[in-house]
Amino acid sequence: MNLRPILLTPGPLTTRDATRRAMLQDWGSRDPAFIALTAELRERLLGVVGGAGTHVAVPLQGSGTFAVEATIATLVRRTDRLLVLANGAYGERMISIGARLGLDVQTLRWPEDAPVDPAAVEQALQADPGVTHVALVHCETTTGLLNPMAEVARIVARHGARLLLDAMASFGALPIDLATTPVTAVIASSNKCLEGTPGLGFALVETSVLAAAEGVCASLSLDLHAQWRGFEANGQWRFTPPVQVVAALVEALRQLEREGGPPARLARYSDNLDVLVQGMAQLGYRLYLAANLQAPIIATFRVPDNVGFVFDRFYDGLAERGFLIYPGKLTKAPSFRIGCIGALDRRDFERLLAAVAEVAAAAAGPG
Numbered sequence: 001m002n003l004r005p006i007l008l009t010p011g012p013l014t015t016r017d018a019t020r021r022a023m024l025q026d027w028g029s030r031d032p033a034f035i036a037l038t039a040e041l042r043e044r045l046l047g048v049v050g051g052a053g054t055h056v057a058v059p060l061q062g063s064g065t066f067a068v069e070a071t072i073a074t075l076v077r078r079t080d081r082l083l084v085l086a087n088g089a090y091g092e093r094m095i096s097i098g099a100r101l102g103l104d105v106q107t108l109r110w111p112e113d114a115p116v117d118p119a120a121v122e123q124a125l126q127a128d129p130g131v132t133h134v135a136l137v138h139c140e141t142t143t144g145l146l147n148p149m150a151e152v153a154r155i156v157a158r159h160g161a162r163l164l165l166d167a168m169a170s171f172g173a174l175p176i177d178l179a180t181t182p183v184t185a186v187i188a189s190s191n192k193c194l195e196g197t198p199g200l201g202f203a204l205v206e207t208s209v210l211a212a213a214e215g216v217c218a219s220l221s222l223d224l225h226a227q228w229r230g231f232e233a234n235g236q237w238r239f240t241p242p243v244q245v246v247a248a249l250v251e252a253l254r255q256l257e258r259e260g261g262p263p264a265r266l267a268r269y270s271d272n273l274d275v276l277v278q279g280m281a282q283l284g285y286r287l288y289l290a291a292n293l294q295a296p297i298i299a300t301f302r303v304p305d306n307v308g309f310v311f312d313r314f315y316d317g318l319a320e321r322g323f324l325i326y327p328g329k330l331t332k333a334p335s336f337r338i339g340c341i342g343a344l345d346r347r348d349f350e351r352l353l354a355a356v357a358e359v360a361a362a363a364a365g366p367g
Protein backbone atom coordinates (compact mmCIF):
# COMPACT_ATOMS: atom_id res chain seq x y z
CA MET A 1 0.00 0.00 0.00
CA ASN A 2 1.66 3.23 -1.09
CA LEU A 3 -1.13 5.53 0.03
CA ARG A 4 -1.23 7.04 3.49
CA PRO A 5 -3.80 4.77 5.13
CA ILE A 6 -7.13 6.31 6.08
CA LEU A 7 -8.31 4.58 9.25
CA LEU A 8 -12.10 4.29 9.31
CA THR A 9 -12.12 2.46 12.62
CA PRO A 10 -13.01 3.26 16.22
CA GLY A 11 -9.33 3.84 16.98
CA PRO A 12 -6.47 4.09 16.62
CA LEU A 13 -7.42 6.73 14.08
CA THR A 14 -6.02 8.83 11.32
CA THR A 15 -4.02 11.60 13.02
CA ARG A 16 -2.74 14.93 11.77
CA ASP A 17 0.89 15.23 10.63
CA ALA A 18 1.52 17.80 13.40
CA THR A 19 0.34 15.29 16.01
CA ARG A 20 2.73 12.59 14.83
CA ARG A 21 5.51 15.17 14.43
CA ALA A 22 5.18 16.04 18.13
CA MET A 23 6.54 12.54 18.79
CA LEU A 24 9.88 13.15 17.06
CA GLN A 25 11.59 14.12 20.27
CA ASP A 26 12.93 12.48 23.41
CA TRP A 27 11.73 13.68 26.79
CA GLY A 28 13.24 13.07 30.22
CA SER A 29 10.29 11.87 32.25
CA ARG A 30 11.48 13.70 35.40
CA ASP A 31 12.64 16.83 33.57
CA PRO A 32 10.78 20.12 34.19
CA ALA A 33 9.82 20.36 30.50
CA PHE A 34 7.96 17.05 30.65
CA ILE A 35 6.45 17.87 34.05
CA ALA A 36 5.03 21.03 32.45
CA LEU A 37 3.71 19.00 29.54
CA THR A 38 1.97 16.60 31.94
CA ALA A 39 0.42 19.54 33.81
CA GLU A 40 -0.84 20.99 30.51
CA LEU A 41 -2.28 17.61 29.56
CA ARG A 42 -4.18 17.25 32.84
CA GLU A 43 -5.52 20.79 32.67
CA ARG A 44 -6.62 20.54 29.04
CA LEU A 45 -8.40 17.22 29.62
CA LEU A 46 -10.51 18.83 32.35
CA GLY A 47 -11.19 21.79 30.11
CA VAL A 48 -12.74 19.60 27.40
CA VAL A 49 -15.67 18.72 29.69
CA GLY A 50 -15.77 21.65 32.11
CA GLY A 51 -14.37 19.69 35.05
CA ALA A 52 -11.90 22.23 36.45
CA GLY A 53 -12.61 22.88 40.13
CA THR A 54 -14.69 19.74 40.70
CA HIS A 55 -12.69 16.92 39.09
CA VAL A 56 -9.06 15.93 38.68
CA ALA A 57 -7.52 14.35 35.61
CA VAL A 58 -5.57 11.15 36.17
CA PRO A 59 -3.80 9.84 33.08
CA LEU A 60 -2.72 6.20 33.08
CA GLN A 61 -0.36 4.22 30.87
CA GLY A 62 -2.18 1.71 28.63
CA SER A 63 -5.25 1.58 26.43
CA GLY A 64 -8.75 2.70 27.37
CA THR A 65 -9.66 -0.59 29.04
CA PHE A 66 -6.82 -0.11 31.53
CA ALA A 67 -8.38 3.19 32.59
CA VAL A 68 -11.87 1.64 32.89
CA GLU A 69 -10.51 -1.18 35.03
CA ALA A 70 -8.44 1.21 37.15
CA THR A 71 -11.45 3.47 37.77
CA ILE A 72 -13.71 0.62 38.84
CA ALA A 73 -10.97 -0.96 40.98
CA THR A 74 -10.19 2.37 42.67
CA LEU A 75 -13.71 3.68 43.29
CA VAL A 76 -15.89 0.61 43.92
CA ARG A 77 -15.33 -1.11 47.25
CA ARG A 78 -16.16 -4.69 48.11
CA THR A 79 -18.97 -3.42 50.32
CA ASP A 80 -20.45 -1.43 47.40
CA ARG A 81 -22.77 -2.59 44.63
CA LEU A 82 -22.14 -1.76 40.96
CA LEU A 83 -25.01 -1.70 38.48
CA VAL A 84 -23.77 -1.96 34.88
CA LEU A 85 -26.07 -0.81 32.07
CA ALA A 86 -25.21 -2.81 28.96
CA ASN A 87 -26.32 -2.74 25.33
CA GLY A 88 -23.13 -3.88 23.62
CA ALA A 89 -19.62 -5.27 23.98
CA TYR A 90 -18.21 -2.39 26.04
CA GLY A 91 -20.96 -2.62 28.63
CA GLU A 92 -20.28 -6.37 28.78
CA ARG A 93 -16.59 -5.59 29.27
CA MET A 94 -17.36 -3.55 32.39
CA ILE A 95 -19.44 -6.45 33.72
CA SER A 96 -16.39 -8.73 33.20
CA ILE A 97 -14.10 -6.24 34.91
CA GLY A 98 -16.39 -6.02 37.93
CA ALA A 99 -16.67 -9.81 38.12
CA ARG A 100 -12.88 -10.28 37.86
CA LEU A 101 -12.41 -7.80 40.66
CA GLY A 102 -14.79 -9.84 42.80
CA LEU A 103 -17.25 -6.97 43.15
CA ASP A 104 -20.98 -7.17 43.70
CA VAL A 105 -22.13 -6.54 40.12
CA GLN A 106 -25.74 -6.22 39.00
CA THR A 107 -26.66 -5.83 35.34
CA LEU A 108 -29.41 -4.34 33.25
CA ARG A 109 -29.25 -5.32 29.59
CA TRP A 110 -30.86 -4.09 26.37
CA PRO A 111 -30.61 -5.40 22.81
CA GLU A 112 -27.73 -4.01 20.74
CA ASP A 113 -30.07 -1.84 18.67
CA ALA A 114 -31.88 -0.26 21.66
CA PRO A 115 -30.67 2.57 23.89
CA VAL A 116 -30.44 2.30 27.67
CA ASP A 117 -33.89 3.19 28.99
CA PRO A 118 -33.76 5.79 31.79
CA ALA A 119 -37.15 4.70 33.17
CA ALA A 120 -35.85 1.15 33.66
CA VAL A 121 -32.76 2.54 35.42
CA GLU A 122 -35.01 4.57 37.69
CA GLN A 123 -37.04 1.45 38.53
CA ALA A 124 -33.95 -0.63 39.21
CA LEU A 125 -32.52 1.98 41.57
CA GLN A 126 -35.84 2.28 43.34
CA ALA A 127 -36.06 -1.49 43.74
CA ASP A 128 -32.48 -1.84 45.00
CA PRO A 129 -31.28 1.00 47.24
CA GLY A 130 -28.06 -0.96 47.81
CA VAL A 131 -26.66 0.16 44.45
CA THR A 132 -23.82 2.61 45.10
CA HIS A 133 -22.34 2.95 41.59
CA VAL A 134 -23.79 2.81 38.08
CA ALA A 135 -21.64 2.23 34.99
CA LEU A 136 -22.74 3.41 31.56
CA VAL A 137 -21.17 3.49 28.09
CA HIS A 138 -21.88 6.89 26.51
CA CYS A 139 -21.42 5.90 22.86
CA GLU A 140 -21.53 2.10 22.50
CA THR A 141 -18.91 1.46 19.82
CA THR A 142 -20.29 -2.02 19.12
CA THR A 143 -22.94 -0.33 17.00
CA GLY A 144 -22.29 3.41 17.22
CA LEU A 145 -25.37 3.92 19.41
CA LEU A 146 -25.62 6.98 21.63
CA ASN A 147 -27.02 6.33 25.11
CA PRO A 148 -29.04 9.01 26.98
CA MET A 149 -26.19 9.91 29.31
CA ALA A 150 -27.47 13.16 30.82
CA GLU A 151 -30.87 11.67 31.70
CA VAL A 152 -29.28 8.61 33.30
CA ALA A 153 -26.83 10.83 35.19
CA ARG A 154 -29.62 12.83 36.78
CA ILE A 155 -31.51 9.69 37.82
CA VAL A 156 -28.38 8.12 39.32
CA ALA A 157 -27.62 11.30 41.26
CA ARG A 158 -31.19 11.57 42.52
CA HIS A 159 -30.80 8.09 44.04
CA GLY A 160 -27.54 9.07 45.70
CA ALA A 161 -25.44 6.71 43.55
CA ARG A 162 -22.31 7.59 41.55
CA LEU A 163 -22.07 7.40 37.78
CA LEU A 164 -18.95 5.94 36.14
CA LEU A 165 -19.06 6.90 32.47
CA ASP A 166 -17.15 5.09 29.73
CA ALA A 167 -16.84 8.09 27.41
CA MET A 168 -14.12 6.46 25.35
CA ALA A 169 -15.79 6.99 21.99
CA SER A 170 -17.42 10.33 22.77
CA PHE A 171 -14.89 12.40 24.74
CA GLY A 172 -13.80 15.42 22.71
CA ALA A 173 -16.76 15.42 20.32
CA LEU A 174 -20.12 14.70 21.95
CA PRO A 175 -21.30 17.13 24.63
CA ILE A 176 -20.34 16.27 28.22
CA ASP A 177 -20.64 19.14 30.69
CA LEU A 178 -19.51 18.28 34.20
CA ALA A 179 -20.72 21.64 35.48
CA THR A 180 -24.34 20.67 34.81
CA THR A 181 -24.28 16.85 34.63
CA PRO A 182 -23.49 14.79 37.74
CA VAL A 183 -20.82 12.28 36.69
CA THR A 184 -18.34 10.98 39.26
CA ALA A 185 -15.84 9.61 36.74
CA VAL A 186 -15.45 10.20 33.01
CA ILE A 187 -13.12 7.68 31.38
CA ALA A 188 -11.55 7.98 27.93
CA SER A 189 -8.32 7.51 25.99
CA SER A 190 -5.84 9.31 23.77
CA ASN A 191 -6.65 7.74 20.44
CA LYS A 192 -10.32 8.30 19.72
CA CYS A 193 -12.11 11.65 19.28
CA LEU A 194 -9.11 13.48 20.75
CA GLU A 195 -7.20 12.29 17.66
CA GLY A 196 -4.00 11.52 19.56
CA THR A 197 -1.86 8.41 19.24
CA PRO A 198 -2.59 5.24 21.25
CA GLY A 199 -1.05 4.34 24.59
CA LEU A 200 -2.80 6.44 27.20
CA GLY A 201 -6.08 6.21 29.09
CA PHE A 202 -7.37 8.67 31.63
CA ALA A 203 -10.15 9.26 34.13
CA LEU A 204 -11.52 12.58 35.29
CA VAL A 205 -12.72 11.89 38.81
CA GLU A 206 -14.61 14.02 41.30
CA THR A 207 -11.87 15.26 43.61
CA SER A 208 -13.56 14.46 46.92
CA VAL A 209 -14.43 10.92 45.79
CA LEU A 210 -10.89 10.18 44.63
CA ALA A 211 -9.45 11.65 47.81
CA ALA A 212 -11.56 9.22 49.84
CA ALA A 213 -10.43 6.20 47.80
CA GLU A 214 -7.05 5.64 49.41
CA GLY A 215 -6.18 1.97 49.79
CA VAL A 216 -9.27 0.66 47.97
CA CYS A 217 -7.53 -0.61 44.82
CA ALA A 218 -5.96 -4.05 45.21
CA SER A 219 -3.65 -3.42 42.25
CA LEU A 220 -0.54 -1.28 42.57
CA SER A 221 -0.24 -0.14 38.96
CA LEU A 222 -3.98 0.46 38.40
CA ASP A 223 -4.48 2.45 41.61
CA LEU A 224 -5.81 5.81 40.38
CA HIS A 225 -5.71 7.31 43.86
CA ALA A 226 -1.98 6.56 44.14
CA GLN A 227 -1.41 7.71 40.54
CA TRP A 228 -3.13 11.02 41.37
CA ARG A 229 -1.18 11.47 44.63
CA GLY A 230 1.98 11.01 42.57
CA PHE A 231 1.04 13.85 40.22
CA GLU A 232 0.02 16.06 43.11
CA ALA A 233 3.24 15.39 45.00
CA ASN A 234 5.78 16.32 42.34
CA GLY A 235 4.06 16.55 38.96
CA GLN A 236 5.63 13.28 37.90
CA TRP A 237 4.30 9.90 36.84
CA ARG A 238 4.79 7.03 39.25
CA PHE A 239 6.07 4.70 36.52
CA THR A 240 7.59 5.26 33.06
CA PRO A 241 5.18 7.46 31.10
CA PRO A 242 4.68 7.07 27.33
CA VAL A 243 6.40 10.42 26.79
CA GLN A 244 5.86 10.64 23.04
CA VAL A 245 2.18 9.73 23.37
CA VAL A 246 1.79 12.48 25.97
CA ALA A 247 3.48 14.99 23.66
CA ALA A 248 1.24 13.96 20.75
CA LEU A 249 -1.89 14.18 22.90
CA VAL A 250 -1.03 17.66 24.15
CA GLU A 251 -0.52 18.75 20.53
CA ALA A 252 -3.84 17.10 19.60
CA LEU A 253 -5.60 18.92 22.45
CA ARG A 254 -4.17 22.26 21.30
CA GLN A 255 -5.56 21.48 17.85
CA LEU A 256 -8.94 20.60 19.33
CA GLU A 257 -9.04 24.06 20.87
CA ARG A 258 -7.96 25.68 17.58
CA GLU A 259 -10.63 23.76 15.69
CA GLY A 260 -13.29 25.29 17.97
CA GLY A 261 -13.53 22.64 20.69
CA PRO A 262 -15.93 19.70 20.87
CA PRO A 263 -18.83 21.49 19.07
CA ALA A 264 -16.70 22.10 15.97
CA ARG A 265 -15.38 18.56 16.05
CA LEU A 266 -18.90 17.18 16.40
CA ALA A 267 -19.99 19.25 13.39
CA ARG A 268 -17.14 17.82 11.29
CA TYR A 269 -17.90 14.23 12.34
CA SER A 270 -21.63 14.76 11.72
CA ASP A 271 -20.86 16.00 8.23
CA ASN A 272 -18.67 12.92 7.69
CA LEU A 273 -21.52 10.65 8.80
CA ASP A 274 -24.07 12.41 6.57
CA VAL A 275 -21.90 12.05 3.49
CA LEU A 276 -21.18 8.42 4.36
CA VAL A 277 -24.75 7.34 5.10
CA GLN A 278 -26.27 9.07 2.06
CA GLY A 279 -23.59 7.73 -0.28
CA MET A 280 -23.79 4.21 1.12
CA ALA A 281 -27.59 4.25 0.81
CA GLN A 282 -27.21 5.07 -2.90
CA LEU A 283 -24.91 2.06 -3.21
CA GLY A 284 -27.46 -0.19 -1.46
CA TYR A 285 -26.00 -0.37 2.05
CA ARG A 286 -28.36 0.27 4.95
CA LEU A 287 -27.59 1.40 8.48
CA TYR A 288 -28.12 -1.17 11.21
CA LEU A 289 -29.45 1.34 13.74
CA ALA A 290 -32.43 3.66 13.52
CA ALA A 291 -31.02 7.01 12.34
CA ASN A 292 -31.98 8.82 15.58
CA LEU A 293 -29.85 6.40 17.65
CA GLN A 294 -26.76 6.60 15.42
CA ALA A 295 -23.97 8.79 16.84
CA PRO A 296 -21.52 10.39 14.37
CA ILE A 297 -18.71 8.17 15.65
CA ILE A 298 -18.90 4.85 13.86
CA ALA A 299 -21.65 3.58 11.56
CA THR A 300 -22.72 -0.05 11.43
CA PHE A 301 -23.99 -1.23 8.03
CA ARG A 302 -25.96 -4.39 7.41
CA VAL A 303 -24.36 -6.82 5.04
CA PRO A 304 -26.50 -6.70 1.87
CA ASP A 305 -28.30 -10.02 1.56
CA ASN A 306 -28.92 -10.04 -2.18
CA VAL A 307 -25.36 -10.59 -3.47
CA GLY A 308 -22.62 -12.86 -2.19
CA PHE A 309 -20.98 -10.29 0.06
CA VAL A 310 -17.67 -11.48 1.51
CA PHE A 311 -16.31 -9.11 4.14
CA ASP A 312 -12.66 -10.08 3.65
CA ARG A 313 -12.85 -9.35 -0.08
CA PHE A 314 -14.64 -6.05 0.55
CA TYR A 315 -12.02 -5.17 3.18
CA ASP A 316 -9.09 -6.06 0.91
CA GLY A 317 -10.50 -4.07 -2.01
CA LEU A 318 -10.85 -0.98 0.14
CA ALA A 319 -7.48 -1.53 1.81
CA GLU A 320 -5.79 -1.62 -1.62
CA ARG A 321 -7.32 1.80 -2.18
CA GLY A 322 -6.02 3.10 1.15
CA PHE A 323 -9.10 2.75 3.35
CA LEU A 324 -9.11 0.51 6.41
CA ILE A 325 -12.61 -0.31 7.64
CA TYR A 326 -13.71 -2.47 10.57
CA PRO A 327 -15.52 -5.76 10.93
CA GLY A 328 -18.90 -5.86 12.65
CA LYS A 329 -19.13 -6.73 16.33
CA LEU A 330 -22.81 -7.57 16.53
CA THR A 331 -23.78 -10.84 18.13
CA LYS A 332 -26.71 -11.30 15.74
CA ALA A 333 -26.99 -9.53 12.33
CA PRO A 334 -24.00 -9.78 9.90
CA SER A 335 -22.50 -6.30 9.56
CA PHE A 336 -19.45 -4.15 9.03
CA ARG A 337 -18.47 -0.78 10.47
CA ILE A 338 -17.07 2.45 9.07
CA GLY A 339 -15.79 5.08 11.48
CA CYS A 340 -16.48 8.81 11.03
CA ILE A 341 -13.88 10.06 13.50
CA GLY A 342 -10.22 11.01 13.15
CA ALA A 343 -8.49 13.78 11.22
CA LEU A 344 -10.80 13.37 8.22
CA ASP A 345 -13.41 15.46 6.48
CA ARG A 346 -16.11 14.98 3.86
CA ARG A 347 -13.58 14.84 0.99
CA ASP A 348 -12.13 11.66 2.49
CA PHE A 349 -15.61 10.15 2.64
CA GLU A 350 -16.38 11.17 -0.94
CA ARG A 351 -13.21 9.34 -2.03
CA LEU A 352 -14.18 6.37 0.13
CA LEU A 353 -17.59 6.15 -1.56
CA ALA A 354 -15.93 6.10 -4.98
CA ALA A 355 -13.74 3.25 -3.74
CA VAL A 356 -16.76 1.34 -2.35
CA ALA A 357 -18.49 1.68 -5.73
CA GLU A 358 -15.39 0.31 -7.51
CA VAL A 359 -14.98 -2.58 -5.10
CA ALA A 360 -18.67 -3.49 -5.36
CA ALA A 361 -18.52 -3.33 -9.19
CA ALA A 362 -15.43 -5.58 -9.20
CA ALA A 363 -17.15 -8.09 -6.89
CA ALA A 364 -20.21 -8.17 -9.14
CA GLY A 365 -18.19 -8.48 -12.37
CA PRO A 366 -16.83 -11.63 -14.02
CA GLY A 367 -14.06 -13.61 -12.34
Ligand SMILES: *Cc1c(COP(=O)(O)O)cnc(C)c1O
Pocket: 010, 011, 063, 064, 065, 066, 090, 137, 139, 140, 141, 166, 167, 168, 169, 189
Ligand atom coordinates in the same frame (compact mmCIF):
# COMPACT_ATOMS: atom_id res chain seq x y z
C1 LIG B 1 -12.31 1.86 22.44
C2 LIG B 1 -13.25 1.69 23.55
C3 LIG B 1 -12.83 1.21 24.81
C4 LIG B 1 -11.41 0.84 25.14
O1 LIG B 1 -10.81 0.01 24.25
P1 LIG B 1 -9.23 -0.15 24.23
O2 LIG B 1 -9.03 -1.09 23.10
O3 LIG B 1 -8.82 -0.70 25.53
O4 LIG B 1 -8.64 1.20 23.99
C5 LIG B 1 -13.77 1.15 25.83
N1 LIG B 1 -15.03 1.53 25.63
C6 LIG B 1 -15.47 2.00 24.44
C7 LIG B 1 -16.89 2.44 24.32
C8 LIG B 1 -14.59 2.09 23.37
O5 LIG B 1 -15.04 2.57 22.20
